[in-house]
Amino acid sequence: MQLVKDGKIATDIFARVADDAEIPADGAVLISAARFLENPDILSTRSGPTGIIWPNNRDVEDLVPHLDRLAVVALVFPTFRDGRAYSQARLLRERYGYRGELRATGQVLRDQFVFMLRAGFSAFEVKKDNDAAAFLATVKRYSVFYQPTGDGKVTALHQRMLLRHSESATL
Amino acid sequence: MYAYDELDRTLINERVSEFRDQVKRRLSGELTEDEFKMLRLQNGVYLQLHAYMFRVAIPYGTLSSNQLRRLAHVARRYDRGYGHFTTRQNIQFNWIKLAELPDALADLAEVGIHAMQTSGNNTRNVTSDQWAGVAPGEIEDPRIWSELLRQYTTLHPEFSFLPRKFKFAITASDHDRAAIKVHDIGLRLLKNAEGETGFEVLVGGGLGRTPFIGKTIKPFVHGHDLLSYVEAILRVYNQYGRRDNIYKARIKILVHELGIEKFAKEVEEEWHQMRDSALTLDDAAVEEIRSRFSYPVYENLPAMPDELKKAAHDPDFEAWRKNSVAPHKEPGYAIVTLSLKPIGGAPGDATAEQMDGVADLADKYSFGEVRVGHEQNLALPHVAKRDLPALWRALDKFGLATPNVNLITDIIACPGLDYCSLANARSIPIAQEITRRFANHDTANLIGRLHINISGCINACGHHHVGHIGILGVEKNGEEVYQITIGGRADENAELGSLIGPAVRYPDVADVIEDIVEAYLALRARPDELFMDTVKRLGVEPFRERVYATR
Numbered sequence: 001m002q003l004v005k006d007g008k009i010a011t012d013i014f015a016r017v018a019d020d021a022e023i024p025a026d027g028a029v030l031i032s033a034a035r036f037l038e039n040p041d042i043l044s045t046r047s048g049p050t051g052i053i054w055p056n057n058r059d060v061e062d063l064v065p066h067l068d069r070l071a072v073v074a075l076v077f078p079t080f081r082d083g084r085a086y087s088q089a090r091l092l093r094e095r096y097g098y099r100g101e102l103r104a105t106g107q108v109l110r111d112q113f114v115f116m117l118r119a120g121f122s123a124f125e126v127k128k129d130n131d132a133a134a135f136l137a138t139v140k141r142y143s144v145f146y147q148p149t150g151d152g153k154v155t156a157l158h159q160r161m162l163l164r165h166s167e168s169a170t171l
Numbered sequence: 172m173y174a175y176d177e178l179d180r181t182l183i184n185e186r187v188s189e190f191r192d193q194v195k196r197r198l199s200g201e202l203t204e205d206e207f208k209m210l211r212l213q214n215g216v217y218l219q220l221h222a223y224m225f226r227v228a229i230p231y232g233t234l235s236s237n238q239l240r241r242l243a244h245v246a247r248r249y250d251r252g253y254g255h256f257t258t259r260q261n262i263q264f265n266w267i268k269l270a271e272l273p274d275a276l277a278d279l280a281e282v283g284i285h286a287m288q289t290s291g292n293n294t295r296n297v298t299s300d301q302w303a304g305v306a307p308g309e310i311e312d313p314r315i316w317s318e319l320l321r322q323y324t325t326l327h328p329e330f331s332f333l334p335r336k337f338k339f340a341i342t343a344s345d346h347d348r349a350a351i352k353v354h355d356i357g358l359r360l361l362k363n364a365e366g367e368t369g370f371e372v373l374v375g376g377g378l379g380r381t382p383f384i385g386k387t388i389k390p391f392v393h394g395h396d397l398l399s400y401v402e403a404i405l406r407v408y409n410q411y412g413r414r415d416n417i418y419k420a421r422i423k424i425l426v427h428e429l430g431i432e433k434f435a436k437e438v439e440e441e442w443h444q445m446r447d448s449a450l451t452l453d454d455a456a457v458e459e460i461r462s463r464f465s466y467p468v469y470e471n472l473p474a475m476p477d478e479l480k481k482a483a484h485d486p487d488f489e490a491w492r493k494n495s496v497a498p499h500k501e502p503g504y505a506i507v508t509l510s511l512k513p514i515g516g517a518p519g520d521a522t523a524e525q526m527d528g529v530a531d532l533a534d535k536y537s538f539g540e541v542r543v544g545h546e547q548n549l550a551l552p553h554v555a556k557r558d559l560p561a562l563w564r565a566l567d568k569f570g571l572a573t574p575n576v577n578l579i580t581d582i583i584a585c586p587g588l589d590y591c592s593l594a595n596a597r598s599i600p601i602a603q604e605i606t607r608r609f610a611n612h613d614t615a616n617l618i619g620r621l622h623i624n625i626s627g628c629i630n631a632c633g634h635h636h637v638g639h640i641g642i643l644g645v646e647k648n649g650e651e652v653y654q655i656t657i658g659g660r661a662d663e664n665a666e667l668g669s670l671i672g673p674a675v676r677y678p679d680v681a682d683v684i685e686d687i688v689e690a691y692l693a694l695r696a697r698p699d700e701l702f703m704d705t706v707k708r709l710g711v712e713p714f715r716e717r718v719y720a721t722r
Contacts, residue, residue, distance in 0.1 A: 081209055081292065083332025087409045090329055095444060111193065111210055118328035130201065141189050144182040146322040148449035149329070155449075156178040156322065160459050 002132035005101070005123040007139070009132055012125075014051050014072060024048070030074060033058060043069040053105065056084035060091050067098045072123070077106035086119045093120030094150035113138050118149045172235055172540060173318050173464050175283040183280045186287055186326070190214050191273035198270065213293060213331065215261075215286030216272060220592050225250075225267040226289040227279060231299035231317035231341070232260040232543040236530035239541050241282045243526035249275045254526070256511060256519040258545045258583060258634055259338070260298045261289055265590050292420075293331045294324035294405070299341045300348045301544035304466070305552045307500045311368060313343035313360050315461050316397065319452065322460075323398050330405045334412035335420035337405070338377075341370075345663065350545055352376045352385045352665035353637060355422050356404065361391070368394040374404060374434070375426030378631035382667050383423040386431045388438065394457065396442075399450040403442035407434070467538035467553050472503025476557035490612055491563055491574040505556050507537075509549040509566060510573040510581060514610045517599045518584040519547030528569040536562050545634075545661075546622075547583055548576065578615040579623060579688065580606040583634060587627030587644065588651070594627035596644025596651035597677070601625055604681040609688075618688055621702045624659075637661035639703050640687060641668045642680060651677045657687065657714055658706040671715045675722070683718050690717035 003012040014028045019035050026048040036042065036052050043050055043066060051072025054063065063073065073092060075085035085104070092098040103123040104116050110131035116124065117139055126132040145153045154162075175183075190210075197207040211217075215226035227242065234242075242262055246254045249271050250264040257263055267275065276286060289296055297320045304312040320339055324330070330337075342349040343360035351357030357373035369391045376385025392400045404422075411429075413419045426434045482488045497506040509529065511519050521529075529549060533541045536558045537551035544550060549571075554562055566572040575581050582605060585591065587598025602625055609615045624638025628645070635641035641656035652674040659668030675683050688702075694713055695705045706714070 080206075081332055082414060083330070084410055084414075086329040086332070087406050109206060111189075115326075115328040115331055142182070142185050142326075144178045144185065146182070146325050147327055156182070157456055157459060159178060160176065161455060164459065 002126050002129055003123060004126055004132050004135045007136050009135075010123075014049075016053075028071065030072060037062075040066055051101070051103070054088070056082065056088060060088045060096070063092070064096050067092070067096060067100070070098075070100055072101040072103055073098065074103040074105045074125075075121075077104060077108060077112075080107040080109050080112055086115065089116070089119040089121055090149060110134055110138050114142055118145070118147075118151050118153070120150050172233060173230075173314065173460075176463065179283065179322075180280075182325070183283070183285045183287075184277075186214075186285065187273060187276045187280050190276060194269060194273055209291060209332075212291035213288060214276070215289035216267075216269075217290060218592065219265065219590055220588075221590070222266045223269050223272070224590065225264045225272060225275065225286065226257070226261045227264070227284060227286045228289050228296040229260045229262060229284075229543050230297055230321045231303065231314050232301040232545075233303075233314060234541045234543060235282070236533040236539040236541065238282045238284050239526050239530040239533070241279060241284065243523040243530070245275050245278060246523040246526065248278075253520055253522045255517070255586060256521065256543055256547050256549070258547060258585075258632060259296055260301075260543050260545060261296055262543075263586070265586070287325055288331075290336070292333045292335050293337065294327065294333070295336055295338045297321045297324065297339045297341065298349055298354075298545065300344055301542040301550055302348060302497070302506055302552065303343065305499050305504075305506055306344050307498050308344060309500070310343045310360050310362060312464070313341045313358075315457065315464065316358070316360065316370075316394070317341050318460050318464075319398070319457070320401070323401070323450075327405075330409060333405070333409055334414045335417070335422075337408070337422065339401075347661075347663040347665075348544065350634070350637070350661040350665070352663075353378055353382075353634070353661060354385065356401065357385045358397075363391055363393070370394070370397060372400065372404075375423040375431070376665075377421055377423040378634055378636050379421070380418050380629045380631075381421075381424065381427075382631070382636040383427060384665050384667065385423075386426065388431065388435045395452050395454075396446055398452060399446045399448055400438075400442055402450055403438045403445065407437045407441055411437075467540075469501045469504060469553070470555070472501075472555055472557065474502040474556065476503075476555075478557045478560055482560035482563075485560075487574075488560060488563055490616070491572055492559065494574050494576040494578060494616075495572075496559060499553070501553075503556055505554050505559060507551045507554045507559070507562065508544070508576045509551065509571045510576050511548050511571070512575055512581050512606065513570055513573050514575075514580060514606045515603050516606070518582050518602050521549070525569050525571060528565075529571065532562060532565055545583075546581065548581070574612055575615060577620045577622070579609045579618050579621045580615055582606065582623045582625060583638065584625040585627050585632035587625070587633075591627060593630055594644070595629075595646035596627050596653065598625045598627040598633060598644060601642060601644070601653070601677075601680050605684055608681050608685055617698075618692065619699070619701055621688075622660075623684070634661060635659075636667045637665060638668060639706070640684060642684075645674065647674065653677065653680050655680075655683060655687070655718075657711060658703070660703060669711045671711050672719050679722070686718045687714055690714050 049071030340354040359371040373385035542550040588594040626633035626635040637659040656668030
């Protein structure tokens with residue numbers, strides 16, 4: 001497994017803390033949703049950055065009051081066939097305005113990178129090293145997008161209308 | 172016809188190169204079969220009994236003659252010289268080699284055809300009325316909206332890994348030829364009091380193991396809001412649809428378990444949070460898509476030309492015309508259905524020669540346009556009435572003038588156990604035997620409109636639940652047996668058929684169908700009381716008695 005962040009293979013500074021282990025007072029950690037919900041104040045009492053691993057069957061609305069204090073929201077793909085975290089990611093980015101690191105975890109494979117980026121993910125725990133190495137080449141595969149999402153890509157429909165507008169302006 | 176522009180072409184070429192890379196990684200072993208399976212399914216590639224099967228989308232059933240020629244080329248170059256038109260406006264090739272698939276896709280991409288999302292747990296080919304744009308009385312051409320939905324659903328970043336497959340169908344006519352009530356989302360185009368276009372939205376229809384007729388979730392969604400409303404439905408489904416059991420994963424089960432009111436409320440709440448988003452279609456956006464559709468320039472031609480009057484003396488022509496030729500919105504023109512159901516043939520199959528032949532005839536007689544319907548027949552949508560006799564003679568040479576459209580031998584059938592790895596029983600030989608029993612045109616004509624649908628397993632690709640007579644093959648103690656239903660229909664009055672009794676053995680199916688038909692002929696109140704109406708009036712009982720009295 002390798003972490004890809006900002007398009008590059010990166011060192012993961014976040015340590016995963018098991019549910020039965022003590023949460024260190026400093027340093028960057030990732031804790032489970034269950035652990036977090038027991039004591040949401042942990043975000044303000046720790047000195048280091050805290051991220052949370054949020055399961056794909058729990059409403060992300062529960063996270064909204066805490067978003068500006070979260071360093072990472074890690075969403076989960078138990079298998080790549082389970083697409084619930086795509087909806088969670090878009091809601092976090094587009095509806096709730098989350099701007100921190102949004103991490104894809106679980107079975108994260110090359111052929112999902114484009115979808116994940118478009119849904120708002122910014123970091124990827126990539127299962128296979130080959131896939132991680134191919135990240136940049138893979139995400140350049142597509143230059144045309146039919147749907148508007150929060151990633152700001154201009155859709156095909158809007159490109160056409162812009163083109164039409166500029167054509168009629170020059171006539 | 173919708174014409175691809177540079178953006179559409181770029182996107183499908185990018186998809187082809189992505190798939191080429193995926194196939195390469197599979198062949199090198201870098202991808203496991205489990206990982207590759209979903210990727211190939213998202214591109215219409217199934218592993219069947221004998222080989223890979225390749226399903227190509229024909230969005231909303233519209234093809235240009237050049238596109239049809241290219242399908243013929245794929246059949247010839249990469250397959251065994253024929254293709255199979257399905258009940259969802261797709262075509263399937265049954266003998267394709269994995270290593271050659273990227274080339275076949277590249278050849279298709281050159282004419283603007285793709286196989287994206289023709290299988291897998293995502294939004295499938297958007298289907299519509301095969302008479303869209305030409306049917307008299309149609310409110311407006313539903314293909315504009317079909318194309319908007321095609322683009323919206325293609326490679327959707329949020330909805331490419333849904334709990335299960337998801338199918339859209341759209342109609343804009345009172346008579347529903349698109350079977351919208353048995354789709355995950357059915358859309359009926361209508362106008363509001365201000366004359367603005369919108370849709371009655373139905374949700375949760377579907378066949379398969381647990382059939383449901385779709386329910387109206389919202390009586391009117393403005394066209395401007397179509398995509399945002401659809402996105403709200405898909406988002407609710409993506410989050411709450413069941414993923415623990417493949418047989419309970421379709422949206423119809425979620426709608427059934429929550430109830431339509433509760434489901435509608437969830438969707439409404441979601442929609443209100445995002446209805447004013449970038450998904451809103453203004454008139455200019457709709458016009459942009461509309462402008463990419465081209466329409467024939469019709470001549471002002473007589474509704475009853477001399478050629479037609481003369482040909483009316485030929486009983487063979489008349490037999491064909493009565494079943495195959497339908498009224499067109501222009502009085503001098505007609506819509507012609509081409510039967511892919513020859514007596515003794517496999518329903519929906521067409522050879523490469525037939526496809527090329529139809530493409531040439533489309534150029535000559537139908538402004539280069541061909542349609543594909545869910546009944547597994549083709550149509551030429553703009554034929555001048557004066558050309559009908561010449562067209563008929565030309566079609567006959569290709570074996571495409573069987574005068575049985577909508578008759579008992581116009582059977583809808585899935586490929587069944589002859590090809591499909593999911594099937595429990597054969598479908599094609601059952602269809603072939605039934606067509607032989609009713610090969611006499613006068614008999615078939617006397618019986619009148621009667622749709623038989625055959626599925627080789629519970630997945631119901633042959634839509635047996637909505638056949639006037641439905642035949643479902645199942646396996647029992649290692650033997651193929653068939654459950655027979657009657658009284659189903661797929662149109663605006665869609666209903667699921669009722670079982671007439673215990674399943675029957677393979678060799679008995681055609682006899683049972685003959686018994687049902689004989690019972691109908693004896694029971695019908697008048698010669699023009701259709702089978703459906705007799706079943707509705709009398710129920711299943713007299714048919715059950717007839718079939719099982721001596722069995």
